Amino acid sequence: MSVARTMRCVFCTFKQATRRPGVSISRRIHASSAVRQSNKDDGLPDDDLPDDGLPDELNNIKPLTKQQIRENYTPAQATAIEATQANLKFDAQYQATTRKNVGPWKMYYLENLTEVDPVLDKPVRAPWTNLDDNSRLKTEDELDEDILGFMENMPENENAAADAFQNFLDTNRITVGKESAEFAPRSALAPDTTQVYKNDSTQKAKSEESSMAMSDEPEVEGMSGDVVSPGLLRVMQMTGMSQTELARLRVKSVVSHRVVNQTRLGKIQKQYWLSIAGNQNGLLGIGEGKSEEAAEALVQSQYRAIRNMVPVMRYEARTIFGTVKGKEGATELELYARAPGFGLRCSHLIWEMCRCAGITDLSARVTRARNPMNTVKAAFQAMMSQKDPEDIARGRGKKLVDVRKVYYAGNI
Numbered sequence: 001m002s003v004a005r006t007m008r009c010v011f012c013t014f015k016q017a018t019r020r021p022g023v024s025i026s027r028r029i030h031a032s033s034a035v036r037q038s039n040k041d042d043g044l045p046d047d048d049l050p051d052d053g054l055p056d057e058l059n060n061i062k063p064l065t066k067q068q069i070r071e072n073y074t075p076a077q078a079t080a081i082e083a084t085q086a087n088l089k090f091d092a093q094y095q096a097t098t099r100k101n102v103g104p105w106k107m108y109y110l111e112n113l114t115e116v117d118p119v120l121d122k123p124v125r126a127p128w129t130n131l132d133d134n135s136r137l138k139t140e141d142e143l144d145e146d147i148l149g150f151m152e153n154m155p156e157n158e159n160a161a162a163d164a165f166q167n168f169l170d171t172n173r174i175t176v177g178k179e180s181a182e183f184a185p186r187s188a189l190a191p192d193t194t195q196v197y198k199n200d201s202t203q204k205a206k207s208e209e210s211s212m213a214m215s216d217e218p219e220v221e222g223m224s225g226d227v228v229s230p231g232l233l234r235v236m237q238m239t240g241m242s243q244t245e246l247a248r249l250r251v252k253s254v255v256s257h258r259v260v261n262q263t264r265l266g267k268i269q270k271q272y273w274l275s276i277a278g279n280q281n282g283l284l285g286i287g288e289g290k291s292e293e294a295a296e297a298l299v300q301s302q303y304r305a306i307r308n309m310v311p312v313m314r315y316e317a318r319t320i321f322g323t324v325k326g327k328e329g330a331t332e333l334e335l336y337a338r339a340p341g342f343g344l345r346c347s348h349l350i351w352e353m354c355r356c357a358g359i360t361d362l363s364a365r366v367t368r369a370r371n372p373m374n375t376v377k378a379a380f381q382a383m384m385s386q387k388d389p390e391d392i393a394r395g396r397g398k399k400l401v402d403v404r405k406v407y408y409a410g411n412i
Contacts (some may be wrong), residue, residue, distance in 0.1 A: 126184045146172055195344030195357045234301050250356045251302050254349055255372045259290065271297045274373055277305035278356025282317070283308035286380050312357045313386045316340075317362040320391065328384030330369035335382050338363055350379045358384070 063085045069078045081178065085275075150168050155161050175182045228236070228243065255274035260267050271294040278284040287304025291297035315321050319337045326333050335350075338361040344351050346364035349372055354362055366375060393400035 001314075014021065041053055053166065074329065126180070126186045126189075128186055129178040130178070130184055131188050132178035132181035135175050135181050138176055143174070181314070184357060206341065231299060231303055234385065235306055238307055240311075247304060248279070249277055250280055252352045252356065253298055253301065254352055254376060255296075257296075268292075273297045273301040273340060274376060275301040275305040276353055276356050276376065277302065277309055278353075278358070279309070280358045282311055282314055282358055283309045284312045284353060284357040284380070286376060292334060310384070312359075312383050314357070314359060319359060320383065321386045324385050325382075326372040326378035326385065328378035328381060331366065331371055331374035331378050332368050333364055333366040333375065333378050333382065335379070336363045337361070347375060349375050353379055353383075359396040 016221065066082070067243050069081050072082075073081060105287045123398075148174075152400075155164055173179065173182055207400070218257055232243070232246070235241075235246065253273055253275040256270075257272055258269060259272050262268075270290050270292050273289045274286065275287050275289070275298070276284070285305045285308035287301045287306070287308055289297040289299070289301030290302060291300060315337060318340060320335055322337055324335050327334070333350075336348075340361060341349075342358065342361040344354050344362055346354070346362060347366055350362075353376065354360070365381070389400050389402075
């Protein structure tokens with residue numbers, strides 16, 4: 001929440017006509033929509049305002065002194081606050097009155113918007129440098145040594161001894177490591193409402209220093225703070241990707257159904273999943289998973305799809321090279337290259353595959369059977385069967401020239 005939010009824009013040069021107290025304003029300065037002038041009762045509670053239209057709470061607001069403004073705010077903010085305080089009486093009388101029937105979003109209280117609220121506003125948190133991965137709790141022997149050291153130096157006066165003991169309880173550490181990690185840790189918990197924060201330049205400088213210190217630290221592979229499952233760890237080892245890179249991949253589970261295997265012990269039912277994965281920049285893979293548990297089969301198919309990712313040829317990083325065909329079982333399909341801006345006009349299964357591979361212009365035609373599982377496999381087979389024009393030219397011993405790129409600068 002910005003500290004420069006004023007009750008009236010100090011840069012507004014429009015002159016307001018003289019109005020009497022209590023007269024309704026036909027328009028608002030800050031909003032483009034007009035104020036509703038209808039007196040229709042919409043069921044919302046009305047505010048009990050005095051006759052002069054000025055709430056009593058505004059009489060208790062004390063303006064900041066110039067010294068307080070200069071100490072706690074930047075020069076630009078200080079100029080805006082001083083200009084606002086000069087017009088505070090006019091703004092409070094004509095614009096700061098709570099209007100009637102303005103909807104459920106109106107404020108039923110008056111707030112000093114120049115101060116940072118630790119609950120409503122973004123709280124100021126300790127820097128990341130306060131974290132210490134090597135910190136640990138003290139052992140019983142170490143705590144006993146601290147208590148013995150306090151007993152040896154305890155003053156003889158009872159009052160002084162009581163104060164010293166209280167100080168010992170407040171300052172004695174129970175952990176070993178960085179001191180700031182114990183007394184000022186980095187936490188995501190909401191601060192106490194009684195805690196007061198100062199939005200000054202020193203706090204901003206400290207936050208900038210902590211962010212610079214964090215940028216210099218090397219990135220931890222696999223995000224050591226999270227628990228990595230054995231299956232995910234195996235995928236990371238096989239692909240060479242970190243957990244952060246795996247989280248950026250686009251993974252979709254598109255086909256699911258129950259399968260039954262008849263054995264001499266009876267029917268064994270399992271759940272089948274077919275998933276696709278890609279980095280949206282030329283990599284695409286499909287994976288199948290089957291298990292008695294649906295969740296286990298889903299994770300199995302997603303991990304296999306990530307492991308099976310292979311490069312897909314793309315012309316101008318948006319479409320395929322020419323027309324390709326694919327066949328899987330009784331399903332046959334054709335994929336066609338299209339001009340820029342054509343979009344993806346195909347089955348929803350092929351659409352998801354194109355999104356994962358980073359293809360934006362393509363059309364498809366599926367003939368004969370439309371089995372979802374075979375459609376995905378046939379589309380993947382068709383994308384893999386593209387012929388590279390460079391390989392064709394090299395095999396023929398000719399030089400390849402793309403007329404669209406040479407004469408029209410591509411993208412046609």
